[in-house]
Amino acid sequence: MGILGPSKEATLLLRDADVITAVLRQALADASPEERGGLERAVAIAESIAAATGAEVRARWVRSQLAAVGFTGDVASVAAVKALRQAEPGLSLLAAVQLQKEAVAHPE
Structure with a gap:
């Protein structure tokens, strides 16, 4: 089954948003107070992307x-x-x- 269902053309959908989210969470855990706001926003965006169907x-x-x-x-x-x-x-x-x-x- 491809990206669009069974077909002669197979397409693979690759997503690595969960990996990116994990890296951003680790960066947030290690962040200085000045960096926290931006990294919190970045984590929220990455989580939103990762949750997409x-x-x-x-x-x-x-x-x-x-x-x-x-x-x-x-x-x-x-x-x-x-x-x-x-x-x-x-x-x-x-x-x-x-x-x-x-x-x-x-x-x-």
Whole structure:
């Protein structure tokens, strides 16, 4: 099963937010009082990212790919699928549409 379910194209979703969160927590434990505020915020952000579901991660990826090619329109549009495939030329039409649906279902 790939990122989008069973298919001929397998994609692996790798996440290391839990490792980053652990490193930030250790840094916070060792931090001076001046550093604590910023590190507390960084830990909260990392925990939020680590808690995201696979669909939320993929939706965030879609939006980042669309932004990378300068797309500013409606994510639910045909133009968004075209822009996504422009950003990732190896992406099949089916995969692009499925990713688009997840992005629409998981707005920022």
